Structure formats: structure tokens, C-alpha cells
Amino acid sequence: MPSLTTTEFEAERPHLLAVAYRMLGSRAEAEDAVQEAWLRFEKARERGEIHDLRGWLTTVTGRICLDVLKSARVSREAYPGQWLPSYVVEPDAGPDARAEMSDQVGLALLVVMEKLTPEQRVALVLHDAFAMPFEDVATVLGTTETAARQHASRGRRAVAQDGVRHTADLAEQRRVLGAFLEAANGGDLQALAALLAPDVVAIGDGGGLVPGVGTRPVLGADKVARFYLGIIAGLGEVEIETVLVNGSLGLMARGHLANGRPLHSVLSVAIDDGRITGFFNQLNPNKLELRDLG
Template sequence: MTTVAVDEFEAERSHLLAVAYRMLGSRAEAEDAVQEAWLRYDRTRQHGDEIRDLRGWLTTITGRICLDVLKSARVRREAYPGPWLPEPVVSRLDDPAEQVELHQEVSLALLVVLEKLSPEQRVAVVLHDAFGLPLDEVAGVLGTSVPTARQHASRGRRAIAEGEARHTADVAEQRRVLQAFLAAAASGDLKALAAVLAPDVVALHDGGGVVSAGRKPVYGADRVARFYAGILARRGDADAIKAEQVLVNGAAGMLITGPGLLAVLTATVADGRVTALYNQLNPEKLTRAISGTR
């Protein structure tokens, strides 16, 4: 492999990571998929095959790899202990390079909805809608006809529109509402806590079966308020818990630490209230997220 070829691939790496992360919701799996794309690119170059559109070729190859991963991961995630939340991308508020390609415009809320799609729908939506791959090339990735690929994209698009949590707030408002939520939870004031929650709010917690976390989604302002107030009341060390403002996949979030506690919390916000809460507590997923915090 020539130095030129290596440089050409490296120039596309961040793009390929963005593609794979949208499809897989895991930084580790995304990096593995891109590494596999590199190996296939290497073999193709060694055979002397010409690649006219490198980005398009690599995007297609990465899509095929991710489709295989999604199909194999589906059974594992269905057996997952409790809600499966994507691996968050955490960055500091004062980082001038906070909008890295890996999480540009990829909210955790969107990744949660993408997780509900079939592998074919997810690949079709990501490749066609997010990265502009023509439908005939999407069909090639899926190994199907163009009409079928169009149908997968359409159904995936419709599922996203129906399932994504309401979110209209900018980062500043998200931050303000999240702070109000945490302050009310720490005080145990159920009335104040419910006041910052939308009536149809949903809270999802991913402990991976390793740490204590809700095994089912919690629905409704009253139940979510009681759930979080109850957690802090049971711990009895609310004063020892620290919440640092961070960005989580480009949105406002909190890195929460304390005795035996590590979590990344983010939310969707509309009309001044939380519409969905995403609480990542799985140590395996957090290790990469926190170690990668800039």
C-alpha cells in the first residue's frame, strides 16, 4: 500500500466514522467497521482494481459492513437487560473543536429512534437521507431492488417522524431546563420536579445489567419525578454528587459523578419542559465516552 493510498483513506476516515456511528450507535463498533473498510480497500488496491469515486466506494463498503453488524447485533440487543442506549460522545463546553464530525447533528434522541428500525431501514435512511447516497447505490448495499430500497427508506423515515421525542430548544435552554430538573430532584420537591417535565415525558436508563438502573422506560411526569426523587433519597448522599455541564452528541448534557456513581445524562426539551431523558450508566459505554472527553 502506497503512502498516497494511505493518505487518501485517512482523509475519509472521519466521514466513514460518522456514517458508521449513525448506523451502529457505538463508537467501538464504528471504529471496527471503518477498520474493516480499510482492510477491504487495501485488498482492492493490491489487486490493482481502479476506484474512481473513493468516498462513494468507501461509504458503500462501510454500509455493507454495518448492515452485517446490525443484523448480528439485533439478537444481542433484544436480549439486552433493559433499554439499550447509544454510546454517547461527550465533549467539554470550552472545547473550540466541540462539533466534531463524529457527532455532528446526530442527537442521542435520533440514535434511540434509529435503534428501533430494521437494519435495512436504518442503513437506507442513513445512507440516502443523511449522506446523500443515490437509491441505486443504497439498493446495492442492501442487495435489493431500487423500489425496495426506496420503501425501506420511506418506512424508516416515517418511523423516525412518529417516534422521535419533541425537541425545539437550543443548547442554552436545554442547559437551563436540565439544571432546573437536577436542582428539583436534589431537593426532593416533587411539585417543582414535575413542573419541568412534559406530561408525556419518558425516561430511559442503560445500566447494561452491570449497575442498578431502571429495566423499563418510565413514562409520565409524575412517575419520572418520583423515580428520580426516589433515587436520590435512597442514596442519602446528594451533596456528594457532582454534575458537570458537558455536550452530549452536540446537545446539552451532564456528566454526573459521586461515590460509586458515574453517568451521562442528556434530554430533549420543548416549550421549556423535558420531553425525554436519556441516562447512560453502563460502565463499558462510559469508559470510552469519558476517556475521550476533550
């Protein structure tokens, strides 16, 4: 069998990053996991152990991510305040933007996946997102095929029960988000609340680096509407633009609050049946990967 090359590994890197990001919810951690997979690839190819490159690399990356998730549970329990995944933020191409981005995974799904056990998350990602047979998922988890199926099934149920609903295409997202901005800027509490689902949730992640970020989610249409009207009232000179956040429409705010503190945040919004079901406000500068936004 011909020797595998660096070029062949690099061709698989986007796939491995997609796998790792869905498992870890962090671009930096995903890149570290893929780099570790590269080091293991280097050693294994010298010994001629690799016969199915993508399968071998996916398995190795899955095992690395499983170890990271197990250790991350401890660190995230001690995280200052609410935890959100890292964001991939890109320019909004306008009404002609693609309806979906196949290389991204929505924030609403990543948020609920944080509630899964490491084994459930790895099994769900590998089988449901990347069609890995349960026999191979079991190898990654170091368990039986039956147990791997159970992990995926339990993870699937948790996502269905606890997930924030997000079914809107970009056109509907643009309409609802525009109405939200109009109502918020006009201080219209009734119109704002009407755009929110009764069980809407608002979560903010400052990573302990941004003052004033709450430590608990805000729940319910009335409370969330009042919460955002309060935020609008506290803004100073702020530029707000629509962006794509993990492939869905969101808002980026840059400028200063009325008290003079600098502001840089990206708000991801989940929308279902014409109403907003979730706000995910990322203010932690270490979790914003801005692609060509200046």
C-alpha cells in the first residue's frame, strides 16, 4: 500500500474540524483535537496501520473529543456565569444568501447538546450527523454496539425534549429579526412580547470578562421583552449589523454603552413558527471567530 501523505491528511481536515466542533462546541478545542489527530496519524502511517483514512481519522478524532468532553465537564461547571459555544461569525450576504450552510451547525443545537453526557454527544454526532455505523461508534466509545445505540437514543430524546426550537429559513429569520429590532428601538413592549414564544429563553455568556452579564437565563416572553428593552435603553453609540452566526441570521453590536464601557457582542436568535424561541448573546471575546468582518 502506498505511503499516506500530508496532503491526504489536509484533505480530511475540514471534515475532522466539523466532527470535532459539533462534539466540543469550541473552534479552538476542535482545532487542538485535529492537531492531536495529526500527531497520531504521523505515528500510525509510519507503522502502516491505516487502511481507511477517513474512517481511521474520524475514529481517532472522536476518541480525542470524548476525552476532552470528560475533562471539560469539570471546567465548565466552574465557568463564571452562563456558558455558550464559540461562534463562527460571517458577513450577511443579504436576501440572496444561501438558505443553509452545510458546514455549520446551529447554536440552538449546540446549546442543548451541552446537557448530554460525553458518550451521548459523541454517539449522536458520529451516527446522526456523520452516518457512522454503530459498530464503529462503539469502537470510539470503547463499549458494545448495543450500548452505543442506547447513548445515541438517549441523546436524541434529550435534544427533542429540551432543545430550543429553530426551524425558520433565512427569509423568515430576516422578517422576524427586522420586526424585533423595530419593536425594540421603538420601545414597544407589547409588540416585542408578541414576537416571542411563551417559553423563550435568553442566555448571555461573558466568560467572567464582561461586567453586567447575568448568571442565569431569562425565561418567558414578558421578562425577556423587558430585559431587551432595558438593554436598548442602556446603549450609547452602537453600530448594529446583521451577520451570519453558524449559518443563521444574527446581530453584531459594536460600540459603547451609555456608561462608556465598550461593547462587542454577537446575538444568535432561534425562531420557530414566526416567533423567537431563544436568544444566545455571546460577549466573551475568546469565543468569537470573525471571518472577514473587519
